[in-house]
Amino acid sequence: MKKIEVKLSLPVVAPLLDVIKSTVDDLRGSLAAPSSGRDLDEDLREVWVDSLLVSQSGDCRTLLGLFDRDFFSTGVISFDETNAEPIVRACAAVRLRLREKYLKRLEDESLESGNIELETLPEPERKAFMCYLFLATIQELIIQHLDSSIIES
């Protein structure tokens, strides 16, 4: 089984985890992409949204599971074929909610290019943007190394 281990800087990443956790809490009961199921009839929409919520919630649990006691002692997180897919999805959900909750003021173009001076951002935007970049980096790592495992699963 293909596995990636990444050693992170604890002093840099640990302060971001509170923001990630609170964003995951915020996602409880609401979808990251709220328009989901909008073109369906009412009954089907309810089942549809509930099912997406279960999936989103499971993915977020897997993401938070990366930052367990081992992580706080070693700074290492690992990805393999079993957790790559839920983690990459959870990163997308949390990034969408971070954008909605903290980064709305930033222009789409700046956000897409990542061309934003971190020092110029006030708190809590600054920390939220760091989380946003950190989660994108996790996604890139997984896609670069485990793309085929996800596509074939």
Next chain:
Amino acid sequence: MIVGQAKTTTAPSARAETELALQGLWHVVVLNDPVNLMSYVVMIFKKIFGFDEPTARRHMLEVHEQGRSVVWTGLREKAEAYVYSLQEWHLNAVLEPDEKN
């Protein structure tokens, strides 16, 4: 009674119209969002639709540059399943009727 009779005559016709609409062809359309990474979108297109890399990239760029891309067209039930899968990956995907059919 009269109201009841009127209902029994109009309801089947309305149902038939809905059924006809559902029987036509439907587009699965992915809309742009400024958050999801290009590589992520390409990966999802490859996984869900079985696209090769150039096709997945072409659709991703269409979404990025034109704001939308029709990624699949076919019967409603399968189109719904594709939209569900795309939304599970947090892409902004919608169903649209194919007006030509």
